[in-house]
Amino acid sequence: MRQRRPAQKDRRSWKPLPAKRPNTPERLEVPKRVRLPPMPTHVVPPEPGTWVWTCRAGFEAQLFEELAWLELRPTLVSHAIITSLPPGDARPTFARTGFCVDAVAESPRAAFEALPQGEALKLQVWSPDTDAGNARAAACSAWDDTISALRAEAGFPDVATPWKAWEAGAWLGQVCLLGDRVALVGKVRARDAHSLSAGGRARMKRTGEAPSRAAMKLDEALEWYGVSPGTGDVCVDLGSAPGGWTRRLVERGARVWSVDPAKLAPDLASHGKVRHFTTSAFEFAPPEPADWLFCDMAWRPLEVAQLLAKWARNRWATQLVSNIKLPMKDKLPTLARVRHTLEEGGWTRVQMRQLYHDRDEITVSARRRV
Ligand SMILES: C[S@@+](CC[C@H](N)C(=O)[O-])C[C@H]1O[C@@H](n2cnc3c(N)ncnc32)[C@H](O)[C@@H]1O
Structure with a gap:
């Protein structure tokens, strides 16, 4: 007796799969493209527990898409600032540095209180590398001075350099000024940090030298x-x-x-x-x-x-x-x-x-x- 031919639907399961397209670089399939949303008209500080990243100004689209490809649900906060879910082991190419936000502080004292108490850390106060962020250099110094003075008064140990923090397994205390009176505060172990430099700005110029x-x-x-x-x-x-x-x-x-x-x-x-x-x-x-x-x-x-x-x-x-x-x-x-x-x-x-x-x-x- 002739065997009944399997229904069309079943046949597909035993047919050999079509030859796979060669995975040449030109043909390599990449995740669906993700476009950068419009820049928000005002800054909404992220919730504690969110990861905050900074990138080179003008590269927000690349960082945003990269975080989306990593399924980390990015949000554009302002120029050079994007937030996401915690990244696990992922190291986004276009991020200069990042940390987990523990608190949003409206004063240096509030930032001091949100940083690890009694533990050794290297304090890093920075603002995004944009025209508006760079205009806040004086505010960064003022916050740094006040927080450092409060830590000294409390007798909390400070580490001299990020490298020393790395050697000691200590924290890099993060204070990112989004405005003159609002900062994102968090911490990252120097050994886990995306960059050892404040805001990821690893300036290499040595004193007295004019290298290319x-x-x-x-x-x-x-x-x-x-x-x-x-x-x-x-x-x-x-x-x-x-x-x-x-x-x-x-x-x-x-x-x-x-x-x-x-x-x-x-x-x-x-x-x-x-x-x-x-x-x-x-x-x-x-x-x-x-x-x-x-x-x-x-x-x-x-x-x-x-x-x-x-x-x-x-x-x-x-x-x-x-x-x-x-x-x-x-x-x-x-x-x-x-x-x-x-x-x-x-x-x-x-x-x-x-x-x-x-x-x-x-x-x-x-x-x-x-
Ligand atoms: C950005 S410059 C390199 C600067 C260099 N690293 C330095 O520190 O002075 C790029 C160089 O790539 C070289 N270049 C371009 N095509 C090349 C090729 N096919 N083979 C070798 N060098 C090439 C150019 O001649 C140019 O000197």
């Missing part, structure tokens, strides 16, 4: 990464001219293979620890594997990602620090593709952050999978 912005970008990137090349390490610097990064790497004792068709500063070009390859990074192959791959090439992000992926596949470097330029409107989908390309190539622990010295760009760090 590029050099400051690298200093900040290495501080964020937490590991640096040292004496004897071999570093490759792709897109190195005029040499801000190469100079910083040499100062740390590394040997540098500097790759750029453009000229290096004369003192670097003749430096004993620098070898300049005047070729395109896309055609360059290292004489032998290097310890570190640095890249600050002014080039299209997906092509740079493919180049960096090639370095991992060929086992040409162990650690990666790269700047990725993002001049396009659709930054988040591009970053998702960059991450995918790097991970497919063999880079692991890929971290991405728009650092303080980054403009229309972000910094990526990673290690090669062993």
